[in-house]
């Protein structure tokens with residue numbers, strides 16, 4: 001058991017090292033530009049709007065870049081190992097195929113965590129700089145002004161504070177990470193039987209879209225009154241087992257839009273994610289164990 | 294007491310009716326890459342697996358490491374079924390044309406594979422130090438493998454195979470792409486490993502080298518084992534006798550030729566003539582040459 005974890009860690013670390021040495025983190029530069037531009041370009045909008053732009057664009061960019069890595073990166077993990085035959089050198093050691101697969105997945109999770117963390121740091125840096133600059137501007141404006149103006153500046157400063165130090169952003173980032181973990185898990189599962197990385201990317205993307213439509217279909221078919229189709233029910237049952245309901249991650253948008261989402265709900269989403277990942281990985285291991293290399 | 298069916302733990306490798314078929318999707322045929330192979334390798338011997346291209350050597354080695362699943366048959370390593378991880382604890386493998394992680398340097402590569410075999414700390418550091426010296430890769434320690442030459446890759450591959458001090462080594466064409474000096478060094482290394490009590494199974498096309506180091510060989514052709522045995526037995530032509538004489542004048546030689554039934558000259562040695570391994574090899578896989586003639590179809594292992 002302990003030995004097994006030791007091997008999984010070695011494979012995960014190797015996977016992370018590979019990605020880092022291939023300069024995957026260069027994506028941070030692009031992210032930095034987006035965060036800075038979205039933070040400072042819209043200076044003539046209202047206070048609340050300015051922060052909304054910054055949060056929208058930044059979390060959106062995190063999500064998109066994360067998806068790119070989760071999708072493209074994961075789709076290539078197995079094909080690269082198999083084409084280069086490096087997988088032979090690993091499996092010839094006392095390593096189980098399941099350990100190899102879990103190790104690869106954990107490496108991808110570590111890579112996604114690293115990128116998300118670094119992007120979050122850049123994001124927080126930009127948002128705090130913006131806070132500082134705006135508060136300074138308010139203070140400058142209020143200097144020597146009448147009492148009414150000063151009261152207004154104080155109000156503004158309070159609002160700036162509230163917008164900039166919004167703890168709900170942590171929820172949004174954690175949920176984004178959970179979504180990426182599911183996408184990476186899907187891509188890994190599909191790549192265990194795919195014949196090429198392109199197939200994996202395309203299929204994963206399709207499943208991702210279906211995952212978004214799933215609950216819409218469920219709502220339309222199952223609440224459709226008395227004539228609920230039995231076949232449709234079964235179809236949806238199977239679908240919801242195979243395809244994760246991606247709509248549960250839509251709360252991210254609500255959080256950014258400013259509505260309060262309780263942590264209990266976030267934890268529910270995370271548990272669903274955990275269960276789904278367990279299913280994905282178990283199926284992936286079953287398929288991979290039978291695969292001809 | 295072991296029944297005839299239980300694997301023998303005193304054998305390094307035991308293979309029974311091992312078969313691998315590949316479907317040929319566009320021809321509606323199957324290719325029999327390895328065909329009902331029976332083979333044993335004893336503890337402590339150097340075993341040469343020979344055969345022309347495509348005869349199933351690599352496929353056999355891959356089945357012994359459970360990298361691919363046999364279509365039929367079974368195999369054991371020191372009595373453990375090959376599809377258990379216990380079997381792989383005692384084995385080191387050098388794949389043909391090895392290819393490792395380009396972004397790692399020599400030290401990191403060995404550290405990684407050592408970790409997979411459950412090694413860590415000082416023990417691993419010392420082992421890495423020792424192996425780098427053993428395979429002569431001092432100049433490659435901190436260079437990324439993307440900058441390695443073919444011979445250097447082969448060396449790091451050998452070091453990687455030896456990292457967890459396995460009892461048994463599978464080397465698939467260990468000298469491919471290595472220059473003559475390096476190739477001699479690898480040959481010497483195999484001898485040294487045998488002296489350390491290890492069992493080595495290797496495939497090679499360099500018959501002279503095999504002849505120098507192998508205790509026993511098997512020659513495969515189209516997936517089937519054609520011959521197996523000790524080099525001495527295989528290369529001795531049993532139904533002929535040869536005399537080697539010293540100090541025999543031309544006249545005496547002529548006399549000996551006439552009197553050979555009675556006796557003559559001073560016989561220093563009487564023996565059977567030896568084939569070279571190359572001659573044996575060519576005789577065994579005759580079809581290669583037969584196929585050169587027009588009108589003779591080249592045999593295949595497609596069914």
Ligand SMILES: Nc1ncnc2c1ncn2[C@@H]1O[C@H](COP(=O)(O)OP(=O)(O)OP(=O)(O)O)[C@@H](O)[C@H]1O
Nearest residue numbers: 315324326344345346347348349350351352353389
């Ligand atoms: N994945 C595969 N799919 C189909 N056929 C395969 C596959 N792998 C090997 N073969 C076939 O199996 C046969 C044996 O191949 P193998 O690689 O074992 O030969 P070999 O003896 O190692 O040859 P070489 O000396 O060239 O390395 C060949 O005809 C090869 O084409």
Ligand SMILES: [Mg+2]
Nearest residue numbers: 350351352389
């Ligand atoms: Mg081969």
